[in-house]
Amino acid sequence: MICCLNPNCKQPLNPPGRKVCQNCGSKLEPLLRNRYRVIKPIGQGGFGRTYLAADRDMLNASCVIKQFSVQSQGTQSQEKAIELFNKEAYRLHELGVHPQIPTLLAYFEQDKRLYLVQQFIEGQNLYQELVQQGVFGEEKIREVLRDILPVLKFVHERQVIHRDITPTNIIRRKNDRRLVLIDFGIAKQITESTASLPGTKIGTEGYAPLEQLRNGQVFPASDIYSLGATCIYLMTKEKPDSLYNPLNGQWIWRDYLRKKGSDVSDNLTQILDKMLKDWVNERYQSADLVWQDLNVVGWQTATPKNPTSAKPSTATPPPTSARQPAPNPGVSGSLNINKTPVATPVAPGRSIRRPITPPPVSRQPNSNSAKRIWRCINTLNGHTSWVMAVAISANKQVIASGGLDDQIKVWSSQTGELLHNLSGHTKAVNSLTISPDSLILVSGSDDEKIKLWNLHTATLMQTLTEHSRDVNAVAISPDGQILVSGGDDRTIKLWRLKNGLPIRTLFASAGMIKAIAIDPKGDLIATGGLDNQIKLWKLATGELVNTLYGHFNSVYAVAFSPDGGMLASASKDKTVKLWNTQTGELIRTFSGHTGYVNGVQISPDGQTLVSASSDKTIRIWRLETGELLSTLSEHTSAVNALAMSVDGQLIVSASSDKTVKIWQGFG
The missing domain is CATH 2.130.10.10 (YVTN repeat-like/Quinoprotein amine dehydrogenase)
Structure with a gap:
């Protein structure tokens, strides 16, 4: 089959040998950039499509191709989109050294569309795992936190905020059962250039905190909120928003669990509730702080009133993978705060x-x-x-x-x-x-x-x-x-x-x-x-x-x-x-x-x-x-x-x- 790369095509799959799409009439490319054979669409968004593809130059290894269409934008918007695309591609290039973040393989522009090629992660996302295996118990939620918090630590140390942590963006890799954080949001960065328009939102409702949905501001605590909301959904299979009482500003997810005949420890309850605070400064400010409270010795019986003040007898830092480099806060990212002195701006060519x-x-x-x-x-x-x-x-x-x-x-x-x-x-x-x-x-x-x-x-x-x-x-x-x-x-x-x-x-x-x-x-x-x-x-x-x-x-x-x-x-x-x-x-x-x-x-x-x-x-x-x-x-x-x-x-x-x-x- 040959896949049509027109993001608006309703039936993109075509029989072999066709030169134009039988559905929309677009020209068909047997190999994208003379290298990638696009197999089928696997996702759709306002920016374009995500495709499963095979890399001819790497023994037909599977890869994921994300397409971003800028054809409908004006010339200035197109240039801005390409600039943001290049910037975000470099961010993924740097983050991809972590073993639980997909490696960036290539990025390029073709036919006024931007393409990003990433490592294919074989496995099920946590939403699929929930549907097949049922709701997560406390131990499984703790495993999720222990696996993802070190990834957030790595990302945040590089001044990058993910901004869309949801059950569908965490995949359990088939070969080693590790959790992999995907979708670092190039599409969101590109569309953020129009975020000032009324009604524009960056993030997923129910998982994104208020500061992100209201004005697009994000902090490390914003990702921590989204991870907390993800855990709530995995334990209840209910949309996080439905488990919040706006009258008194309280989360009622634990009451919901008790009505269903299950419960969790006070320790985990206090951790998740703090991750989900409305005010940014009341949440955990770093993945390290969540990790410390998660690993308090004797959590099964201890019920500290203030988890952040508890001093565990074994203060275990988040594990560092052998592939993970030492922290380098200056690595480029969308929110890069570079400590290197910046030279005085000069005119091009000077x-x-x-x-x-x-x-x-x-x-x-x-x-x-x-x-x-x-x-x-x-x-x-x-x-x-x-x-x-x-x-x-x-x-x-x-x-x-x-x-x-x-x-x-x-x-x-x-x-x-x-x-x-x-x-x-x-x-x-x-x-x-x-x-x-x-x-x-x-x-x-x-x-x-x-x-x-x-x-x-x-x-x-x-x-x-x-x-x-x-x-x-x-x-x-x-x-x-x-x-x-x-x-x-x-x-x-x-x-x-x-x-x-x-x-x-x-x-x-x-x-x-x-x-x-x-x-x-x-x-x-x-x-x-x-x-x-x-x-x-x-x-x-x-x-x-x-x-x-x-x-x-x-x-x-x-x-x-x-x-x-x-x-x-x-x-x-x-x-x-x-x-x-x-x-x-x-x-x-x-x-x-x-x-x-x-x-x-x-x-x-x-x-x-x-x-x-x-x-x-x-x-x-x-x-x-x-x-x-x-x-x-x-x-x-x-x-x-x-x-x-x-x-x-x-x-x-x-x-x-x-x-x-x-x-x-x-x-």
């Missing part, structure tokens, strides 16, 4: 030039990169969306950056002045590299094209079009003769740089290519991608030399040491690994980042390794020992790419905060 103040250390004649202290000396502003790629010329004169705004910007590395704005790609720019003679800039894009630009004249020289999917990585050989590219079509292509003629194609059938590097001697190509592996190829012949195994998730970046004897690889598994390129042996693992590692470089003197992460930091490590030397944390969102000057004096970083930063090493 930069903030900071005085270069060397740290109080003396220069040593034999100083090396391991002794340097790094300072951000310039912030380049001008991109209107996430910056995904950056490169610095060998002569250190120019920096190039590109990102989700489809633009390439060329800057003076000395002054931060915007020299050129290169337009030509029709989709996001994923990768940039500059030829050794500093004359040619090469860009790879989601539009499936590679473009060669003259850096001096800022003109397009050539467009290469042999890739059939997104181009994610480009690299140029040390002699400036060969260009290597890789992408979502799972191929690595070699080209003559001077004329753009193809040389050969290498196939990496196991996964899409995300990273490419060429060793300084021009002998080896290293590639990494979604198969979690690093492959080493002979540049001259295309022969596969070795495959390196060790990462537990996608490989996002690779970099050779100056002598080519070692290779560093950065991964979605939050680590950097260092390999011996001759033997394939794993030398060491650099651990410490709390987010995906997106970029890696090894200094020209071979002393240090630099990594960039979604945790908003850049880390400098001693290559020989793995010791962490320093952490650079001035970006306010994920750091997506790195470049280092040939003398090792400058680091350039690209970030989802829409900026490029230039860092200089002193000492």
